[in-house]
Amino acid sequence: MLTKELILEILNKFYLDNQEVDVVSSGSIKNIVIYGNEINVDLEVTNPTLKSKNVIRENLLSFLKSNIDQKIELKINFIVGSSKKENKIYNPQRKISNISNIIAISSAKGGVGKSTVTANLAVSLSKMGFNVGVLDSDIYGPSMPIMFDVEEQKPLAVTIDGKSKMKPIENYGVKILSIGFFTKKDEAVIWRGPMASKALNQMIFDADWGELDFLLIDLPPGTGDIHLSIMQSLPISGAVVVSTPQNVALIDAKKGVSMFKKENINVPVLGFIENMAYFTPEELPRNKYYIFGKHGVQNLSNDMKIPFLGEIPLIQSVREAGDYGIPASMQDSTNIEEIFKNITKNMLSQLLIRNKELPKTEVIKITTMSGCSS
Ligand SMILES: Nc1ncnc2c1ncn2[C@@H]1O[C@H](COP(=O)(O)OP(=O)(O)OP(=O)(O)O)[C@@H](O)[C@H]1O
Ligand SMILES: [Mg+2]
CATH class of the missing domain: 3.40.50.300 (P-loop containing nucleotide triphosphate hydrolases)
Structure with a gap:
């Protein structure tokens, strides 16, 4: 059974190319919704080019597949944010x-x-x-x-x-x-x-x-x-x-x-x-x-x-x-x-x-x- 907590624990180890902290700690993940095997992620990015989005999608999907299950499907809703983040949803200190x-x-x-x-x-x-x-x-x-x-x-x-x-x-x-x-x-x-x-x-x-x-x-x-x-x-x-x-x-x-x-x-x-x-x-x-x-x-x-x-x-x-x-x-x-x-x-x-x-x-x-x- 997939849970939000499980996915967050796993994504704790996933880094976007241009970031020194993981996607959870950096506050880049704004929301996660699960439908069966499908994970929907709202992800804030600073580089909104199509190429960059495709790379993230590919990397994140293969990361989730290898850490959870090969059957995982992924949908990412990209949100373009500034490079300086405030309003963190998942504060790293909260772990x-x-x-x-x-x-x-x-x-x-x-x-x-x-x-x-x-x-x-x-x-x-x-x-x-x-x-x-x-x-x-x-x-x-x-x-x-x-x-x-x-x-x-x-x-x-x-x-x-x-x-x-x-x-x-x-x-x-x-x-x-x-x-x-x-x-x-x-x-x-x-x-x-x-x-x-x-x-x-x-x-x-x-x-x-x-x-x-x-x-x-x-x-x-x-x-x-x-x-x-x-x-x-x-x-x-x-x-x-x-x-x-x-x-x-x-x-x-x-x-x-x-x-x-x-x-x-x-x-x-x-x-x-x-x-x-x-x-x-x-x-x-x-x-x-x-x-x-x-x-x-x-x-x-x-x-x-x-x-x-x-x-x-x-x-x-x-x-x-x-x-x-x-x-x-x-x-x-x-x-x-x-x-x-x-x-x-x-x-x-x-x-x-x-x-x-x-x-x-x-x-x-x-x-x-x-x-x-x-
Ligand atoms: N098995 C027991 N034998 C004798 N007295 C008990 C027993 N269990 C609880 N009590 C006593 O009953 C009273 C209420 O217990 P307690 O404070 O643990 O309940 P509580 O559910 O935490 O209450 P609250 O809802 O107010 O937090 C206390 O005075 C406690 O010492
Ligand atoms: Mg009590």
Whole structure:
């Protein structure tokens, strides 16, 4: 399956005759549309002669054929531009090639445990030996600073290749950036959509994340501006949808899935997680009370043919761990650590399946599976 991202990754290595930077980084590509095997490219050129256009057409077609498929067809719409380019569509700095997998943790409903799950999956992955980052994209209600006990910290600026970048805060082996680091604790953030998107973009592209195997994105509730902005800026490898088994939550979980499946978004859903699946008192671990209904998410995942990654009980220690800033997965050799570890492994398996099924793209790859063997 051809995707815009795949073509952009490939065209990253294609140079026009008179240019020192590739066609993507130089901003020469203004648009790409795909119809089956046919790729339509809007390409800005400075030399509009027929001969030059023919050479570009020939070179680009043979480049795409040899890198994708011999059956590729190409249509180029030449746009004559000045030699000095501004208004770049594909800004080279927007490539985040040092991050192998970006996973969005979502649910259209509030309060179902997205942030709790994000924090615990991150710790679990880090314990398995992966390099992990968490981007708290909940601009209006950031949770990660509290959940990782780094509320009082402020990211420092570091200079990388002459550019100033913010360094994520690190705790429990996880790198974290959140708007919460930049706002006053008790003040509400009142921003319009574009300002929020800008702040988010800075945390993504103007940050020194270093080499990451995984960047987990804790999404806010809903299916709004922030979600769109993230999906437009980042090549998301897959999404995980968290829900409680309650009917109202399931309706929203479905909405969340349909957002990812929309044609112009098209983010693979790696699976569902059932949070607060049942209540179990710490002193009577065998007793299970299905206070939000039984197996609601499991049933939904069967109906929608979306993998089920596992269930998390409603237990006091999970809530306390979040409030104290030590994610429950940090508690070695406990039942809850094991539960999150199994869910993490299931998520990794689904990611591997996706990697096999989807066309090769740089962003959907796992660099190492060491630590997942037990
Ligand atoms: N399995 C669980 N057991 C006990 N408490 C839990 C569990 N999961 C989440 N909680 C608690 O429920 C509350 C909501 O969880 P959380 O903040 O993770 O939800 P959210 O979906 O991120 O919410 P929001 O939509 O506001 O971002 C928190 O107080 C959290 O500690
Ligand atoms: Mg949250």
